[in-house]
Amino acid sequence: xxxxxxxxxxxxxxxxxxxxxxxxxxxxxxxxxxxxxxxxxxxxxxxxxxxxxxxxxxxxxxxxxxxxxxxxxxxxxxxxxxxxxxxxxxxxxxxxxxxxxxxxxxxxxxxxxxxxxxxxxxxxxxxxxxxxxxxxxxxxxxxxxxxxxxxxxxxxxxxxxxxxxxxxxxxxxxxxxxxxxxxxxxxxxxxxxxxxxxxxxxxxxxxxxxxxxxxxxxxxxxxxxxxxxxxxxxxxxxxxxxxxxxxxxxxxxxxxxxxxxxxxxxxxxxxxxxxxxxxxxxxxxxxxxxxxxxxxxxxxxxxxxxxxxxxxxxxxxxxxxxxxxxxxxxxxxxxxxxxxxxxxxxxxxxxxxxxxxxxxxxxxxxxxxxxxxxxxxxxxxxxxxxxxxxxxxxxxxxxxxxxxxxxxxxxxxxxxxxxxxxxxxxxxxxxxxxxxxxxxxxxxxxxxxxxxxxxxxxxxxxxxxxxxxxxxxxxxxxxxxxxxxxxxxxxxxxxxxxxxxxxxxxxxxxxxxxxxxxxxxxxxx
Numbered sequence: 001x002x003x004x005x006x007x008x009x010x011x012x013x014x015x016x017x018x019x020x021x022x023x024x025x026x027x028x029x030x031x032x033x034x035x036x037x038x039x040x041x042x043x044x045x046x047x048x049x050x051x052x053x054x055x056x057x058x059x060x061x062x063x064x065x066x067x068x069x070x071x072x073x074x075x076x077x078x079x080x081x082x083x084x085x086x087x088x089x090x091x092x093x094x095x096x097x098x099x100x101x102x103x104x105x106x107x108x109x110x111x112x113x114x115x116x117x118x119x120x121x122x123x124x125x126x127x128x129x130x131x132x133x134x135x136x137x138x139x140x141x142x143x144x145x146x147x148x149x150x151x152x153x154x155x156x157x158x159x160x161x162x163x164x165x166x167x168x169x170x171x172x173x174x175x176x177x178x179x180x181x182x183x184x185x186x187x188x189x190x191x192x193x194x195x196x197x198x199x200x201x202x203x204x205x206x207x208x209x210x211x212x213x214x215x216x217x218x219x220x221x222x223x224x225x226x227x228x229x230x231x232x233x234x235x236x237x238x239x240x241x242x243x244x245x246x247x248x249x250x251x252x253x254x255x256x257x258x259x260x261x262x263x264x265x266x267x268x269x270x271x272x273x274x275x276x277x278x279x280x281x282x283x284x285x286x287x288x289x290x291x292x293x294x295x296x297x298x299x300x301x302x303x304x305x306x307x308x309x310x311x312x313x314x315x316x317x318x319x320x321x322x323x324x325x326x327x328x329x330x331x332x333x334x335x336x337x338x339x340x341x342x343x344x345x346x347x348x349x350x351x352x353x354x355x356x357x358x359x360x361x362x363x364x365x366x367x368x369x370x371x372x373x374x375x376x377x378x379x380x381x382x383x384x385x386x387x388x389x390x391x392x393x394x395x396x397x398x399x400x401x402x403x404x405x406x407x408x409x410x411x412x413x414x415x416x417x418x419x420x421x422x423x424x425x426x427x428x429x430x431x432x433x434x435x436x437x438x439x440x441x442x443x444x445x446x447x448x449x450x451x452x453x454x455x456x457x458x459x460x461x462x463x464x465x466x467x468x469x470x471x472x473x474x475x476x477x478x479x480x481x482x483x484x485x486x487x488x489x490x491x492x493x494x495x496x497x498x499x500x501x502x503x504x505x506x507x508x509x510x511x512x513x514x515x516x517x518x519x520x521x522x523x524x525x
Contacts (some may be wrong), residue, residue, distance in 0.1 A: 009109035021195075023151070025192040029093075043169075059115060059420070062295050071217030072125070073128060074216075075209075085197070086193065086197040087199065089193055092126035098118070102115030103115040103116060104180035105176070156324050166298075167310040171308055171309040186459070219247050224416055224417065227422065229243075274516065275276065278343070278390075279343070280391060280406065281502055282502065283388075286380060290495075292414075293378065294319075295415075318370040322374045322377025327384060340510035347379065351378035351499035353372050360484055362482070421494070430483045
């Protein structure tokens with residue numbers, strides 16, 4: 001009888017989702033990704049010391065995550081539309097949880113990097129699902145604007161505190177806890193998501209472009225692999241050449257596939273618009289020349305100044321705090337100058353900041369280095385939000401999903417490419433400066449093994465010189481620190497010149513876009 005009554009009784013209606021709780025859950029999920037992306041940089045020297053890892057191994061700790069992240073963003077968004085955003089977010093948290101556990105208990109650098117790659121896949125699932133949840137919950141109007149403002153604030157706070165959190169956890173608990181502390185956070189977020197989120201999906205999703213996504217991901221991985229192995233194998237080695245050729249061929253195949261597919265992962269037609277190309281180029285320049293410094297700054301502060309992990313985290317605060325202030329400056333300037341001109345100005349600030357930091361990097365005067373960080377951070381803060389807005393302004397409302405995917409993929413592709421390129425510059429210049437500054441007597445040559453410079457670059461100078469006599473150890477340690485500062489300055493010079501070149505490119509494209517607009521006005525008139 002009771003079962004029959006229960007069968008006839010209509011199920012209780014689920015209470016409406018609390019928009020504030022949904023926003024808090026989705027924003028916290030995105031903040032976890034930003035925090036995890038930036039917090040690991042401070043721990044790289046500790047990881048190198050733990051595994052006696054090479055510089056290439058340390059670069060892969062960042063690059064394995066970024067390559068997987070960048071390669072999976074577009075297909076993850078399409079999958080979220082198909083299977084449901086809530087389901088994709090919960091699945092992403094599960095992948096992120098398992099990968100974080102794998103990172104925390106990794107017995108070797110190779111296992112750590114594989115776990116980092118899996119973590120990048122989970123992060124791509126989380127980011128695309130969380131952004132779709134926010135967009136689906138808050139529709140046009142003031143509520144939507146407030147929601148994105150809250151989301152942006154969470155991202156800014158996560159970026160600001162990441163270096164300090166990384167330093168504190170690494171020094172007081174050990175680098176493994178940077179990953180293990182994600183476990184309870186993922187559990188809490190999964191509980192919140194299961195309670196707060198309503199399922200939503202695209203009722204008429206297009207077919208997935210699995211082939212295009214695979215071509216892009218493999219091409220990107222091969223290109224980064226080639227760049228990271230340049231310091232060890234040389235640019236002229238057959239292995240490096242083969243990887244670069246394969247990368248170029250696969251990228252060519254990817255572009256061709258996008259031209260012929262009806263439901264391509266990237267609409268190449270958008271790149272016929274000068275304004276869109278300028279905005280994407282600005283995003284690439286910003287990520288490649290400013291955000292990548294979040295990877296190399298901690299290595300520099302710990303190698304050149306001999307700072308602890310906590311001190312290095314504190315030492316990065318000028319850059320992080322300037323990134324928080326930058327958007328307000330950008331908003332004020334945006335009322336007076338065109339959007340693309342503002343992007344050019346932000347890139348020029350990044351160029352100036354990088355070159356100023358490079359000029360002061362070898363002087364061992366932190367105050368001047370911090371000034372350069374502030375200038376770079378202000379330019380980065382201006383571009384952080386304005387590049388996204390400029391890209392979205394170039395497409396109609398029904399194409400914003402693809403445009404957002406292109407924007408985010410461009411950002412992380414630029415970071416991982418820049419890690420490879422600037423890492424190669426850093427390694428080459430550090431090695432050359434060390435050889436020039438150190439008299440390579442037979443005793444010194446006998447004392448230095450083949451992996452000495454690679455361990456120095458990774459932040460493992462203490463272990464690299466531990467077997468040497470005290471006087472020789474002190475001399476080589478001093479030379480290694482000074483050489484790393486020279487290498488860091490060289491990498492910053494390249495970043496500064498690239499940022500300035502991109503600023504000029506954006507300016508020229510802005511002029512072309514304006515000329516096309518005026519021609520259209522004249523023809524319509």
